[in-house]
Amino acid sequence: MTLAGLPARGAFCAARRLLQAGLIFTVLTAAPQSAHSFELFGWKPFGSSEENSEAVPDPISYEPELTVSNDNERIATELRDASLLMQQKDRPPSGEAGLLARALSDRERLIAQLYAIGRYGGTVEIMLAGIPLETALEQSDLPEARPVSVIILVDPGPVFTFADISISSRGSDLSTDPAFWGLSPGEVAASDEILKAESRMVSVLRGRGYPKAKIAERRITADHSTNSLAVTLIADAGPKARFGAVSVSGTKVTDPAFVVQQAMLPEGELYSPEDLARTRKRLNDLGIFSSVRLVEGDIEGPDGTMPITIEVTERKRHVIGAGASWSSTEGFGVESYWRRRNLFGRGELLSIEGSVGRLGNESLESLEYSARIAFEKPGVFGPLTSFSTSLGARQENPDAYLSRTITYDAYLNRQFTDQLKGRAGAEVFYANEEDVFGDSDYLLVGLPADLTFDNRDNLLNPSKGVFAAFFAEPAYDTLNANAMGFVKGTVSSYYALDESKRFILAGKVTAGSIFAPSVEAVPASRRYIAGGGGSIRGYAYRNVGPRVDGEVTGGRSLIELSGEVRVRMTETIGVVGFVDAGNAYENSFPDFSEGLKVGVGAGLRYFTPIGPLRIDAAIPLDPGPGDPDFALYVGLSQAF
Numbered sequence: 001m002t003l004a005g006l007p008a009r010g011a012f013c014a015a016r017r018l019l020q021a022g023l024i025f026t027v028l029t030a031a032p033q034s035a036h037s038f039e040l041f042g043w044k045p046f047g048s049s050e051e052n053s054e055a056v057p058d059p060i061s062y063e064p065e066l067t068v069s070n071d072n073e074r075i076a077t078e079l080r081d082a083s084l085l086m087q088q089k090d091r092p093p094s095g096e097a098g099l100l101a102r103a104l105s106d107r108e109r110l111i112a113q114l115y116a117i118g119r120y121g122g123t124v125e126i127m128l129a130g131i132p133l134e135t136a137l138e139q140s141d142l143p144e145a146r147p148v149s150v151i152i153l154v155d156p157g158p159v160f161t162f163a164d165i166s167i168s169s170r171g172s173d174l175s176t177d178p179a180f181w182g183l184s185p186g187e188v189a190a191s192d193e194i195l196k197a198e199s200r201m202v203s204v205l206r207g208r209g210y211p212k213a214k215i216a217e218r219r220i221t222a223d224h225s226t227n228s229l230a231v232t233l234i235a236d237a238g239p240k241a242r243f244g245a246v247s248v249s250g251t252k253v254t255d256p257a258f259v260v261q262q263a264m265l266p267e268g269e270l271y272s273p274e275d276l277a278r279t280r281k282r283l284n285d286l287g288i289f290s291s292v293r294l295v296e297g298d299i300e301g302p303d304g305t306m307p308i309t310i311e312v313t314e315r316k317r318h319v320i321g322a323g324a325s326w327s328s329t330e331g332f333g334v335e336s337y338w339r340r341r342n343l344f345g346r347g348e349l350l351s352i353e354g355s356v357g358r359l360g361n362e363s364l365e366s367l368e369y370s371a372r373i374a375f376e377k378p379g380v381f382g383p384l385t386s387f388s389t390s391l392g393a394r395q396e397n398p399d400a401y402l403s404r405t406i407t408y409d410a411y412l413n414r415q416f417t418d419q420l421k422g423r424a425g426a427e428v429f430y431a432n433e434e435d436v437f438g439d440s441d442y443l444l445v446g447l448p449a450d451l452t453f454d455n456r457d458n459l460l461n462p463s464k465g466v467f468a469a470f471f472a473e474p475a476y477d478t479l480n481a482n483a484m485g486f487v488k489g490t491v492s493s494y495y496a497l498d499e500s501k502r503f504i505l506a507g508k509v510t511a512g513s514i515f516a517p518s519v520e521a522v523p524a525s526r527r528y529i530a531g532g533g534g535s536i537r538g539y540a541y542r543n544v545g546p547r548v549d550g551e552v553t554g555g556r557s558l559i560e561l562s563g564e565v566r567v568r569m570t571e572t573i574g575v576v577g578f579v580d581a582g583n584a585y586e587n588s589f590p591d592f593s594e595g596l597k598v599g600v601g602a603g604l605r606y607f608t609p610i611g612p613l614r615i616d617a618a619i620p621l622d623p624g625p626g627d628p629d630f631a632l633y634v635g636l637s638q639a640f
Contacts, residue, residue, distance in 0.1 A: 059092035060099050061147035062128075069155040075117065076154075082113040085126075085150055096142050103133050103150070114156060118188040120222045120229065121157035126150070160189040163228035167197075170216065171237030172205055178231075189229035194220070201235045209270045211296050211306060212238035241271040244297070244305035250312040254288060258346040259310055262286065262383045271306060278418065283312070286378060287349065288342045290315045317341045327533050327633040330541040333357040333368075347378040358397065366402075370394040386413045388423075394525075398542035399626055400552035401435035401524035409448070424449040427473070431523040436551040442523045446475030446486075460611035460637040462494045463501040482521045488512035488558070492640050502568040508640045510560040513588050519546065519553055527554025528584040530597070533633045534640075535560055536580045538599030538618035540627045545584030550625060555584040559596070562640060566605070574605035574612065578639070597622050601630075603639075611637045 064085045068076040080086045085106045093099045103126050114122040126133040128150055129143045142148060162185050165178035178184060181197035198215045205213030216236035222229050246265050248256035263279045276294050283292045289312045297307035319339040326332045335355035343350050350373075357368035372392035380387045389410040396403045411425030429444040449472055456465035470489045477484065492508035516522045529552060532541035546555045560582035568574040581596040601618030616633040623629070633639075 056092060056094050056098075058095040060095055061092050062089065062099060062150045063147045064089050064150040064152065066152040066154065069153070072156065075156055078117065079110055079113055079152075079154055082109050083152065084109060085152065096140070099128065099142075099148065099150075100133075100136060100140070103128060104137070106152070107133065110152070110154060112191075114154075115191040117156075118160050118190045118229075119156045119158065120160045120189070121224055121227070123155045123157070125153040127153070158227045160222060160227050160229045161185075162187050162189045162231065163223065163226070164230045166232040167201075168233075169201070169205075169235040169237065171239075172208060172210060174201060174204065174235060183231065189231075194218075194231060194233075198233060198235075201233065203273070205235060205237045206271075206273050208237075209240045209242075209272070210237040211241050211271050212299065214238070239299050239304055241299045241304045241306040243267050243269055243271060243275070244300070244307040246308050246310065248310045248312065250314070252314055253317065253342050253345050254312070254314060254347070255345045258379065259283065259312065261379055262347070263310060264383050265308055268305075276308075279310075281418065282383065283310070286347045288315055288347055289313060315341060323636070325533075325633075325635045327541075328628065328631050330358060330532055332359040334359070349376045350374075351376075366397050368395055368397050380412075384415045387411070388413060396525055398529070399540065400529060400542060400545075400554065401433055403431055403433045403523070403525040405429065405431040405523075405525060411448075419455045420451070420453050422449070422451040427475075429475075429523075429526075431525060433524045435524045436548045436553055437520045440520075440523075441479055442477050443479045444475045444477050444484075444523070444526075446473045448473035448486075456494065461607070462506075462638070463496045463504050464494050466494075467492045477521070480521065482517055484514060484516035484522060486512075486514050486526065504566040504568075506562075506564040506566060506638070506640065508560075508562040510558065510582075511590075512558040514556040515588050516556060519556055519586055522554075522556065524554055528556065528558035529554040530558060530560060530582045530584050531627075532631075533616075533635070536582045536597055536599050536620075537578070537601055537616060537633060537639075538580070538620035538627075538631050539597060539623070540631075543624070543626050544582070544597050546586040553586075555586045556588045557585045557590045559583060559585075559590050561596070564639065566638070568605075568607075572607050574607065576603040576605060576616070576639075577601075578603065578616070578618075580618070595622075597624075603633075605638075614639065 066076065066080055066083060066086055068079065083106055084102055088102070093102050107124050107126055110124045128136045129145065129148050131142065136142060162183060165183050165185060167174065167176045167178055167181060175181070181200055182193055183197050198218070202213050202215065214236055215233060217232070217234040219232040220229060243265050244267065246260050246263060246267065248259045251259065262282055264282065265275060265279055280292050280294060283289060291313040293311040295309040295311055297309065299306045317340060319341065320336070322334065322336040324332070324334050333355065335353070337351055337353040340350040342348065353372045353374070355370050359367065370392060372390055374388065374390035376386060376388040378386040391408050392406070394405050407427065407429050409425055409427040411423040413421065413423040415421045425448060427446045427448050429442070429446065431442045433440055433442070451470045453466065453468045456462040456467055468491045471487070473486045475484050475486065476482070488510070489512070490508065490510040492506065495505045497503040497505065512528055514522055514526070514528065519527060529542040529545045530536050531539035531544035536544055543552055546553050560580070562578065562580045564576050564578040566574060566576050579598065579600050581598045583594055583596050585591055585593065598621045599618045600621060601616055603614060603616035606613040614633070614635045614637065616639065617630060618633070619630045620627050
């Protein structure tokens, strides 16, 4: 790499300047990231990395100050964010040698940041206790005054623009048009854009079956007389390859043959990064590995086969978890689970789950509770099919009814694509229920099936994509000789209004129908009743729907609509405005004999490493009997 005409920086020799220039792209891509521990409103339940680290020997305190000569606050902010001296001022280095090493590293990082914004003629001077960094390095001694004064003076210099740009390749043709790779003469010569162009070139070649593709030559020349940058990039495709034998390392409990089966790497087929990405996702989705690494071997033989080694690290097999939620209408709820991963060494999962709800709103005997034991086995009919079964008991106690149920189900699950999955199975459902119609028993035998599409970019805090789910179940009540069918669908979508994804529109539509002789023929817990968190916020929990003698009975059809405007104010704080509407109806299709119930509200979001903490306040615009004047909801993740 050539970078001509750079001004002198202190006492640095020409050889060191060229070395800095040659390494600057490596510095940009290898910049360390700060570590974070989980913190919730100042509480660190697992402790911080700083608290658990060993004490620094002979710590030396210092006070840093960074000044930009042209008073450009945007540049100053970017440099402060890149500066170790500024970002780690509360973490004293070890002795004077540690401070000098941090300052020397900082100068390289700041120069790299200037290059990243297209400023190749800038200077960075660092003074330690009034002594230039070069002098301090020579004498290795600083005055004894503490904290040490650290002054960083930056002259950004002029903005450079791209001049001549040459793109070429060996072994496979690539477009020679610089604009195709995001580089255009006259544009700001940001080094990040060069790195992105190189990455795109290599990615295209790898996508064509060249796993060893690389940038063979990079020539960059800065002309300080014209403030321009000439760029020459030459890519080398290397040999074409096909997937060879697949081996596994790192397993202790897991059967290696099972890992190879689930990997689904097509041995003998043309190398494809997309196949590797899908393999990595499939193995991660098993939930039994904490890390998955696919190591590409050497290309061998006349057919160009390349062996792949799957290196895995197994997760702990026993897991205990807990969660909690609260709303002013539904009370406090807690849930916990115990899981045993990789039960027999082929990804099996055994779960025992329990929950208690409406704490604080009901007497002990009238609480809502559930218990469930579930088993799942992946790879039963090939790597994309799994079997799951569960047995659960539940008591529900909304104002409309009291329900005690026992459910057993078994499903075959199929992953059709990365975004589309479905399942079909059988279910036995027993219920003893008390509602406005009296005390009734039901025993349903059904064949449930559902289909789910999900291409959201984040499950807990999506900014784009669509989630859609469709459920259907024909069932027969053997105790009362009634046939019935259940159908329900929901679609939610997300759209970011700006590139930084600070303004997001979110919407959800849910609709359902039950085909049965009458409302009374359907178990109360299976009827459609709206209201509460996850439905129409502001209204009482399961308190919106058809009534008999003033008591909610539930209906055979449902419609729910929700819209939110989500605004991220800072990196950790966001606000939300929302409108929910919906209702349940007696007939199998909504007849809108009663208008939609509408709730409006606003919420606060606190973004944590595991998802946004949600606090919503909602007001019902058309409250009915039992509905509050307003309602509060607290939970983790967005409302939908």
